[in-house]
Amino acid sequence: xxxxxxxxxxxxxxxxxxxxxxxxxxxxxxxxxxxxxxxxxxxxxxxxxxxxxxxxxxxxxxxxxxxxxxxxxxxxxxxxxxxxxxxxxxxxxxxxxxxxxxxxxxxxxxxxxxxxxxxxxxxxxxxxxxxxxxxxxxxxxxxxxxxxxxxxxxxxxxxxxxxxxxxxxxxxxxxxxxxxxxxxxxxxxxxxxxxxxxxxxxxxxxxxxxxxxxxxxxxxxxxxxxxxxxxxxxxxxxxxxxxxxxxxxxxxxxxxxxxxxxxxxxxxxxxxxxxxxxxx
DNA sequence: AAACCGCGCAACCGCGATCTG
DNA sequence: ACAGATCGCGGTTGCGCGGTT
Numbered sequence: 001x002x003x004x005x006x007x008x009x010x011x012x013x014x015x016x017x018x019x020x021x022x023x024x025x026x027x028x029x030x031x032x033x034x035x036x037x038x039x040x041x042x043x044x045x046x047x048x049x050x051x052x053x054x055x056x057x058x059x060x061x062x063x064x065x066x067x068x069x070x071x072x073x074x075x076x077x078x079x080x081x082x083x084x085x086x087x088x089x090x091x092x093x094x095x096x097x098x099x100x101x102x103x104x105x106x107x108x109x110x111x112x113x114x115x116x117x118x119x120x121x122x123x124x125x126x127x128x129x130x131x132x133x134x135x136x137x138x139x140x141x142x143x144x145x146x147x148x149x150x151x152x153x154x155x156x157x158x159x160x161x162x163x164x165x166x167x168x169x170x171x172x173x174x175x176x177x178x179x180x181x182x183x184x185x186x187x188x189x190x191x192x193x194x195x196x197x198x199x200x201x202x203x204x205x206x207x208x209x210x211x212x213x214x215x216x217x218x219x220x221x222x223x224x225x226x227x228x229x230x231x232x233x234x235x236x237x238x239x240x241x242x243x244x245x246x247x248x249x250x251x252x253x254x255x256x257x258x259x260x261x262x263x264x265x266x267x268x269x270x271x272x273x274x275x276x277x278x279x280x
Numbered sequence: 281a282a283a284c285c286g287c288g289c290a291a292c293c294g295c296g297a298t299c300t301g
Numbered sequence: 302a303c304a305g306a307t308c309g310c311g312g313t314t315g316c317g318c319g320g321t322t
Binding site: 014055 | 287288289290291292293
């Protein structure tokens with residue numbers, strides 16, 4: 001009964017993806033889409049399981065991905081959404097176009113969590129760890145820069161977003177619109193920090209108020225016959241932080257060499273632009 | 281100069297939800 | 302209706318790199 005096994009794990013390659021594997025997967029998905037992840041590795045000629053292919057695609061190869069550190073506005077939005085939603089990274093990521101749940105999760109664990117702790121804020125409940133300890137005026141600015149390491153110091157961190165956090169967290173606040181459906185035990189009871197009017201940043205305010213088109217949109221699945229190679233090139237040029245900028249996947253720049261120049265494979269530029277339309 | 285340490289990120293794992301036959 | 306496959310999510314791990322001692 002039912003379906004075939006997902007993957008038999010025997011002969012399935014694991015570990016870091018090579019440029020060649022990326023090339024195969026990217027080429028395949030841009031050509032055929034990913035209606036069935038189980039079939040993708042076999043059809044693409046990859047010795048990977050479908051799960052691994054999906055992860056690689058969603059976290060690294062998707063054309064609409066942003067790369068690089070989160071901006072202050074994005075970080076602030078993540079903090080607030082986390083206060084509302086808890087560790088529902090996919091929901092949070094859906095509010096940040098071009099960002100993946102994995103990326104946000106990593107950033108939370110490596111940056112934001114520590115930052116909040118240093119500020120005297122419990123990263124789980126978003127409540128002050130110790131109300132006596134939480135002294136925003138003395139901790140926020142000095143500790144924000146303290147966690148910088150390996151390039152973090154180069155980030156242009158403004159103290160203002162942090163000040164907003166402290167103000168919001170200590171202000172209590174009223175019930176967020178989504179709180180009625182929020183069943184997360186950690187954030188649910190204390191998810192009161194985010195009355196959107198607290199945000200001076202209009203972008204953050206807008207993102208919190210609007211039900212955005214999610215970053216999960218997959219415009220590359222909506223290929224149109226009218227697209228051409230020049231259009232694809234313009235998309236790549238317009239997206240300064242696409243993964244292949246790092247040089248690891250330079251092959252993508254030569255997509256015509258392996259058939260991606262075919263008009264049927266190309267991404268609708270307008271849809272890509274829409275997905276990144278918030279211009280962080 | 282070498283060893284050690286901490287950080288950041290990519291990838292894996294396991295589980296629950298959903299779908300399919 | 303049920304069993305099993307598939308998908309998607311969140312937690313965790315492992316490795317490479319850069320900084321420090």
